Every structure is written in C-alpha cells, then in structure tokens.
Amino acid sequence: MQTFDLAADGLRTLNATLHAQAEATNQTVWEVINPKGSHAIAVGLDAPIEVNVKGSTGYYCAGMNKQATVHVHGSAGPGVAENMMSGTVIIEGDASQYAGATGHGGTLVIKGNASSRCGISMKGIDIIVHGNVGHMSAFMAQSGNLVVCGDAGDALGDSIYEARLFVRGSVKSLGADCIEKEMRPEHIAILTDLLERGGCDAKPEEFKRYGSARELYNFKPDNAY
Amino acid sequence: MKDENRSAPRTTPIQSATFSQSINAEIRRAAATGIYDIRGGGAKRKVPHFDDLLFLGASISRYPLEGYREKCDTSVTLGTRYAKNPIQLDIPITIAGMSFGALSGPAKEALGRGATLAGTSTTTGDGGMTPEERGHSNKLVYQYLPSRYGMNPDDLRKADAIEVVVGQGAKPGGGGMLLGQKISDRVAEMRNLPKGIDQRSACRHPDWTGPDDLEIKILELREITGWKVPIYIKVGGARPYFDTTLAVKAGADVVVLDGMQGGTAATQDVFIEHVGQPILACIREAVRALQDLGMHREVQLIVSGGVRTGADVAKCVALGADAVAIGTAALIALGDNDPKWEDEYQKLGTTAGAYDDWHEGKDPAGITTQDPDLMARFDPVEGGRRLNNYLKVMTLEAQTIARACGKSHLHNLEPEDLCALTMEAAAMARIPLAGTDWYPGKNGSF
Secondary structure, three states: OEEEEHHHHOHHHHHHHHHOOOOOOOOOEEEEEOOOOOOOOOOOOEOOOEEEEEOOOOOOOOOOOEOOEEEEOOOEOOOOOOOOOOOEEEEOOOEOOOOOOOOOOOEEEEOOOEOOOOOOOOEEEEEEEOOOEOOOOOOOOOEEEEEEOOOEOOOEOOOOOOOEEEEOOOEOOEOOOEEEEOOOHHHHHHHHHHHHHOOOOOOHHHOEEEEEOOOOOOOOHHHOO | OOHHHHOOOOOOOOOOOOOOHHHHHHHHHHHHHOOOOEEOOOOOOOOOOHHHEEEOOOEOOEOOOOOOOOOOEOOEEEOOOOOOOOEEEOOOEEEOEOOEOOEOHHHHHHHHHHHHHHOOOEEOEOOEOOHHHHHHOOOEEEEEOOOOOOOOHHHHHHOOEEEEEOOOOOOOOOOEEEOHHHOOHHHHHHHOOOOOOOEEEOOOOOOOOOHHHHHHHHHHHHHHOOOOOOEEEEEEOOOHHHHHHHHHHOOOOEEEEEOOOOOOOOEEHHHHHHOOOOHHHHHHHHHHHHHHOOOEOOEEEEEEOOOOOHHHHHHHHHOOOOEEEEOHHHHHHHOOOOHHHHHHHHHOOOOOOOOOOHHHOOOOOOOOOOOHHHHOOOOHHHHHHHHHHHHHHHHHHHHHHHHHOOOOEHHHOOHHHEEEOOHHHHHHHOOOEOOOOOOOOHHHOO
8 A cells, every 4th residue: 555645745746646547557555644634635536546535635535536436534625526437435524515516427425414515417426425415415416316314405406407316314495396206116226226335324215216307408488587 | 630730741750769679679579478588699789899999000109010021920828827838829819619519510620620720729618528629629728617518537638728617708697508409419418418408507616616716626627637738717708807816816827808799609688788898898907907916928818709800809919918719700700690591591580690599500501500401511621711711811910900010029019009989998998099198097087
C-alpha cells in the first residue's frame, strides 16, 4: 500500500500521482493521510485503484471518478463524486450538498446522512444513503437509482425524469411531477442488489418507490409556474 | 348625417406607437394560444451598438500604416494567467458555443472546419462534444454547462480550453428548452434522456452556488486537466463590472462577456428582448473591472453579441477586448436565413432574414435541425469554406481600420481612436461624442 501525506506533499502532487496510474498498475491501493478537509481530493481518476482517505474531505472529492474505488473514512463536503462515470465511492460519515450530482454511472454509498440536493440531475449513477437525505434531492434526476434508508426532505424528485427513487422512511413532500409508484418484482430485484452493494441492513419490502408522473415531459402553459 | 358632414376633411388613420401592429399581433397570438412566444436568435430591437461608433483614422498627429503592405498582426493568446498551454489564435474572432442538438452534426462540423481553416477556435455547447466536432476543430473549447448534458471527463481532457457557462446574453438568469421534435436518437443518448421529450437546460449549476464555490469548482477542473488548459467563465451582459470582478476572483483565465444581442437556440421572446444589456454598454465596464484589478490583458476578455463585421471586431478591441466571439453571424455565413430558401420560409409563415423558429427543427437551410432530409441539404465542407471566407474578410476589414489608425497590431487600437455618433453610445462606451471631447459622465459630469 502506498501512503500519501497530503499536508506534506500537496494536492497537485497527489492528483498527478493518482492520474499517472495506468490500467495495469501494481500500485493498486493508496492511503491519503492528513486530508484536513481539502478540496478536489482524488478527482478525475481513471484506473482500477483503491484510494482510502483517512479523514474528512472538502468539496468535490472523487469528482468525475472512473473505475477507481475512493473510500472516505470521515465525512465529505459538497459535490462528492459529482459527475462520476464508474467505480465506487464510499463515505463512512455524512455527505454535504449535491452528493453524486450529475453522476453518469458507478456507485456512491453514504453511510451517514446526505444533505440537500443529493443526486441532483443524476444521469445513471446509483446512490445508496444509509441515513436521511435533505430537501430537493433527486431534482431533475434523469436516470439511475437513489436509495434512502432513512427519511427524505422536502420536494423529493422535483421535475424528475426516469430515475428511480426508493425511500424506506418518510418523505416530507414530493416535488413537481414526482409520484409514488407501484413496487413490482423487478424493482424488488433492483433494490435487493442496490442494498447489497451498499452494505445496507434493510429489507426491500420496507421501501416505497417514487418516480416521474411524466406530466412535465412536454411543455405546456399549465406547467409554467 | 348631412351630406356636408360626409364630405368634410377627416383625420388620417394613425397607428399607435404604443399599440403598434406587431404588438397587437402578439396580443392576438397570446390570446389565441395561451402561451408565450419562444424563438431563437438574439434581441431584435434596436439598441445602441457598434454602428454608433466611428474610427477617427490617422491625421497629422497620427501616422498611418501602408494599407496593403505593412504588417498588422491579428494574433491573440488566450489563457496566459494559469494554463500551461494557452490557446494561440491567428485571429481574434472565435466561434461561440452552440449545441449539438440545437444545430445538426454537419453544421457543427462546418463550424469546426471553418474555424480551423481560419486559425481560430470553436466551442461546443449544451449536449456535449461530438467526434465530428473534435475531429474537425484544431482548437476546441468545451463548454461546462448547468445541465451537464453529455459532460464527461474524457471529453474534458480532450478540450483545448474549458468554458464554464454562468449565463449568456440572450437570457442572463435563464435556462433553456430543447423541444422534443429535435431530440433524435443520438441527441437523446448523449443527454441520457428519452427520445422526443422536451429537455430542460437548468439555469443554475447543480453543484455550486456562488463565486466562492465557483473558485473551488475551477480548482477541481484544473486538477482533473492537470492545469494544462485555460478556463474561461462566460457571463451574460447583466452586471459586467461585478461579474468580471468575481470571475477573475474565482480564477478565470479568460472572461467571456455576451451582450443581449447574442443568440440562443430557444428562449422566450420576452426574455430575449427585455433582460440584459447591449454589448456596447458592457465592454468598458468589464475592462474597468480588469483594470481595477490590474488584470487587463493578463485575464483576456472575449466579447460577443451582435458582432457582424471587421469594423465591429476593431471597435470591440479598441474598447479593450482581446477577442470577439460570433454565433449568429457564423450561422448566416453557413447559409442560415438565405433568401434562396424564401419559398420555404414563406410556407413556415416567415421570410428570409426573419426566420427564428430554430427550436422547431424545420430549418430549410438544414442547420438548426435534426431532420435527416433537411440536414442533407447542408454540405459541411462547403459550409466550412464559407465560414473561413467570412472570417478572412472580417480580419482584413479589421486590419484595414487598424492600419488607418497607425496600429501594427489590432490590440494596439484604443478608445482614443474612436468617436461616438450618439449621446447614448457616448455614455455607454465612454467615447467622446463626435466633434467634442466630452461624453456623458466624463469627470463625473452629466
């Protein structure tokens, strides 16, 4: 395992070093110490490596990740795993705003709570939150899955497209065009897989599914508030 | 009524200036449909513009350069502040961001071809980067937009520069809407949305909310791209002094400033015509912000919104810009609104020069459409040739003016080379009214 002291060697060196790891690198496991809430840690990775961040991170940790597994042993600041393409990002603590924003693929697991706008404009990512999510989560969510084992705040799934939302607890309110939908066997199967990947101790049958009523898909005057 | 009253002189029918025929027609259209008018293009109303400025030319106190022989450099380098690889352009005229989706693939290809032939850059748009566009563009600026449609780190790393779009002149503070009739299979796939539905482009970025966040976002983009490429910030002409200041503070290498005449693929007419400032009113404010920060020419300024001729280019540069961007003018050079399609414009209820329903995807010229039959009318090689010709003419025109002012580089043009024809232009551009040494607001006077 390679250990990188962020306080000593700096962000630019860290990301450049991680970017230099080729597909077939044998330096597959990295540990980043002294993150001290720094921004843009392990962004733009594109190799099947594992990066363990020992502490909490600032904005955009693991942004635009491809292939890599980034494991934050602390909490994450805004925009963790934003626009992720593939790979896995795991947050042991809580995540701030915009977690997984616009993510196109991969898996984001948040073992604590996620703040507002979790999964905003998500485009294929799977997000599994062990705790609660804040208001406006899954706003304009296009595709992918958001699993919330706790409660969801106001305006869940506002203006949602084709993303699937699974919530075990309460939903304070649903956003425009977001409705509760029937949980069919294929959804139970999808959710079972997501819960397993997220390491969640929850039963799929305890969840409700939410998605788009598809009433906003074509513009009409009555949709303009 | 008596006969003598019938034959008495009568007043001539007078159309109201307030309730003009076009206003009345819009009221009737609104009453009939219940929906506001959506259209493409930029502001059509007359506003103070570059035509209201003139160059003075050389005289006894200014020595001109020989018009056809003496060198007048047009090159510009963009992104000198932080980027390891600034963009070197042969001419200070760039192609503005226009999306694949709003435009056809061949039209985007033609923009790349023409820009490359002319030695300048072109820009992606909402919807991501297409291989044709990257392949035919020697220098390609990748727009980073609120919707993040088609956004991926591989394309980000292929870009020669990144333009973080905060706003655009046609609709500062507004998002967009690509109507379902233009969502082909390919457009839908690039945007991760079902075919045929209306696709909204958000007005705000999803993962940052203010200049402090933007600074961190730019840090992330630089880390992902190894600090190699310039990062532009594009703003609409709303509050140019403060927006420029904040863009510089956030770490921009280049500020792109788009006035209200700048085009859009589809926005409400009321938005286009009533929000934002003319570009003429924006340039000096942006330059003042850069000068106050000691960053003029260190952070480059690209301006856009109604640039049509080499004279416009020269005026922008004289006011302090480093380069301009063209969008609508480039589409016209490709063949948009060409009178040769007049019969078809008539069938669409419009006429050549006025066609602006780009969002409907029925463009007779085959440029603002995804319809395969219409697209087939447009030849990207010929389109690229025409755009290159147009860019060359604009450059020659700008050089002609610069030489007449005694400048060996376009960037040597300065406000002192100009006068204003109207009080409004004098006030907005802070250029003396012709025949005087005064402009409104000079030395605090009004």
